[in-house]
Amino acid sequence: MATVAVEHTTALALHEKGKLIKSLRRFDMVFFTVCAFVGLDTLGTVANHGPEGFLWLVVLALLFVAPYMLVVAEVGSAFTQEGGPYEWTKLAFGRFHGGIAAILYWVTNPLWVGGSLAFIATDSWSANVFKIGSNSPGDYFFKIVFIWISIGVAIIALRYGKWIPNFGALLRLIVLGFFSLTVVIYGIKHGVAGFAISDMSPTGTVFFGLVPILLFNYVGFELQNGAAEEMENPARDVPLSILRSGITGVLMYVVPILCIILVLPAKQVTSIGGFIDAVTLVFHGVYGGAAHALLVVMTLAFVGALVTSGAVWMIGSDRIQAVASYDGAFIPFFGVFNRKLSTPVRVNVLSGIVSTVFAVLALAAFNGGANVKFQIVLDIAISTTLLSYLWIFLAPLKLRYSHPDVHRPYRHPFGLPGIWVSTILITGWIALGSWVAVLPGTLEKVFKVKYNFRDTWSVSRWTFEAFTVGTLGVILVVAIIGYIAGAGVRSSAVDVPIDA
Numbered sequence: 001m002a003t004v005a006v007e008h009t010t011a012l013a014l015h016e017k018g019k020l021i022k023s024l025r026r027f028d029m030v031f032f033t034v035c036a037f038v039g040l041d042t043l044g045t046v047a048n049h050g051p052e053g054f055l056w057l058v059v060l061a062l063l064f065v066a067p068y069m070l071v072v073a074e075v076g077s078a079f080t081q082e083g084g085p086y087e088w089t090k091l092a093f094g095r096f097h098g099g100i101a102a103i104l105y106w107v108t109n110p111l112w113v114g115g116s117l118a119f120i121a122t123d124s125w126s127a128n129v130f131k132i133g134s135n136s137p138g139d140y141f142f143k144i145v146f147i148w149i150s151i152g153v154a155i156i157a158l159r160y161g162k163w164i165p166n167f168g169a170l171l172r173l174i175v176l177g178f179f180s181l182t183v184v185i186y187g188i189k190h191g192v193a194g195f196a197i198s199d200m201s202p203t204g205t206v207f208f209g210l211v212p213i214l215l216f217n218y219v220g221f222e223l224q225n226g227a228a229e230e231m232e233n234p235a236r237d238v239p240l241s242i243l244r245s246g247i248t249g250v251l252m253y254v255v256p257i258l259c260i261i262l263v264l265p266a267k268q269v270t271s272i273g274g275f276i277d278a279v280t281l282v283f284h285g286v287y288g289g290a291a292h293a294l295l296v297v298m299t300l301a302f303v304g305a306l307v308t309s310g311a312v313w314m315i316g317s318d319r320i321q322a323v324a325s326y327d328g329a330f331i332p333f334f335g336v337f338n339r340k341l342s343t344p345v346r347v348n349v350l351s352g353i354v355s356t357v358f359a360v361l362a363l364a365a366f367n368g369g370a371n372v373k374f375q376i377v378l379d380i381a382i383s384t385t386l387l388s389y390l391w392i393f394l395a396p397l398k399l400r401y402s403h404p405d406v407h408r409p410y411r412h413p414f415g416l417p418g419i420w421v422s423t424i425l426i427t428g429w430i431a432l433g434s435w436v437a438v439l440p441g442t443l444e445k446v447f448k449v450k451y452n453f454r455d456t457w458s459v460s461r462w463t464f465e466a467f468t469v470g471t472l473g474v475i476l477v478v479a480i481i482g483y484i485a486g487a488g489v490r491s492s493a494v495d496v497p498i499d500a
Helices: 011-017 026-037 040-048 050-078 084-093 095-128 137-155 163-190 204-217 223-230 234-263 275-286 288-326 345-365 372-392 395-402 415-438 442-446 453-457 461-485 487-491
Strands: 006-010 493-497
Touching: 006 011, 011 288, 011 493, 026 163, 026 223, 026 234, 026 288, 040 050, 040 095, 040 163, 040 204, 040 234, 040 275, 040 288, 050 204, 050 223, 050 234, 050 395, 050 415, 084 095, 084 223, 084 288, 084 372, 084 395, 095 137, 095 275, 095 288, 095 345, 095 372, 095 461, 137 288, 137 345, 163 234, 163 275, 163 288, 204 372, 204 415, 204 442, 223 234, 223 288, 275 288, 288 345, 372 415, 372 461, 395 415, 415 442, 453 461
Parallel strands: none
Antiparallel strands: 006 493
16 A cells, blocks of 8 residues: 655644635746746846857756756646745755755845846946936935835735736747847848857856856746645646746747857957847947837836846745745744735745845945945855755655655656756756855866956955855854744644645
């Protein structure tokens, strides 16, 4: 007789799950994941590296994205509890490890929205719509409004709020499609620069500098499982939504970047600092007097896409942190879902406060965010997402052994050897990206790649590592305090069948 697998959860968890409403259909899940997966904020940075950057974009699509899709499709369709990545890690390694993974996964997002997306949006708006003075009241106002629109979308009941990520995915299709078409027209009018195959030859400098950025771009398939118990049929829809969003998302990166490096001269490609830089360059070369008006429209769409990026990650990651809280792995206060909205409003508000404080501190105390110490803290805080995947990516393999009797509607097509190879590949890439983020310059030294630490970071290695370790230490201390605070909730233990 088969053993019935159970989850050790809490009475508070069962109470809060009763507030959840199923509202995510397969259509919503595809668009939700495309919105999470495709980030316009770094597209120009990847294009800036020219043909070699494109090479690594394709290599990682094959050796990271493909196996990643297969692994998450299996675990996401079998273990369909709310808070997916937290639950997978908890079931595989224990509640404490799940709590660590959850906070590393969550904390990135409010800091990313307040410390990065809000600044990129402000700069783009100021350059093309109307001027916003640095550190002016308007600067504060714009960034705070940007942050709280993203938070507001996460607070809204999912049956309504889901349409914002859906719109965000459609916006990406329109923006990137129109941009790619414009690049092709640019090539017809001005000629195609092209590139030699030798230009794609890999170098250590670009590899270590670009791969972590690509990894950050290429994650997000598990995010929808943060709302797994709000899906109509996760066992059926998770694998299909991952397949469709993965193919769509990779093409939305590959096609525009290929157009840029094929059409534009190398000198112009290397001058691109961001997506709006690339748009400005080609629009002025194609549309003449109409370029400015079209650039304003594209900027508005770009800012809208940034808002939806922040919103979709808040929707998923805030739920994951709330689940960790009602399961006793973090402060129980944050484990309460609003009865009317069925959303984790307390975590949503916490995210908004963290984002706002981070943005205000950058403006008021760190030279508008340009201060190097602020940038170090921001970079490592954002990189905590990569660290969380060291747990999340190992969990599906461990669950194959610890929970073999759980029904898996979708299994890795190459069986147990396939999931082993996929896990080694994706965890290896994440380990590389995490190492480079926390200890930059060390692998370059091992592989004799030229790297000047002070020129790159404008501080000594000692100062950099002090801020890096300090930031990670603060996050770890908060996680431990949160776990201790959850002891009372954990004492009200309940066992439920996993397949129930």
